Amino acid sequence: MTTNERIARWTRRGLDAALVLLVIVSLLTVILARVVPMTGRSTFVVAGGSMAPAISVGSAVIVDPVDPMALAVGDVVSLRSGTERAIFTHRITRVVVREGVVWIETRGDANASPDPSISPATSVIGRVAVAVPVAGYLIALLSSLRGIVFVILLGVLLLFAGWMLDSSGLGRRRSPADRSVRHDVPTGVTDPA
16 A cells, blocks of 8 residues: 555545544534423523633533522522523522522632622522533534534535545555556557457
């Protein structure tokens, strides 16, 4: 096997691995973004660094619904807060019961002080069960038309590159019969016709 054939063979393997990886990552992202919510859980993309290093920017968090009475100090929860009902994910630092209503104080792990106000436990969407690093970026990518087109074009490009490599003849493995055939023609042979 020549050096060019070896390079072509490793290039083809790399292209195949990249295509398989693209398909697997795309499927896992779709599962996180579309299938997990069908199970009663929620998936959110972490856009800020307030929970670093436990949960980094760009992570996806899967949140399980939780009974407000089951909340405890140390739980990491996603909740809606403020007049805009923004969703954020922070750790519970204090649980207070006032007149039978549970209130929680939260703080991001990277923040020096607790959040400015306590929130009713009813604003909690759920307790964080799993944080998947980088998956939030992929969910954001596949949530836009441009992102979907990009992933499809990347897959087509990988397929095309593999096809071009195969059509050049370098990317294919030669059979033992091909290797034994001599391509030189002896001199002095004439056509009997």
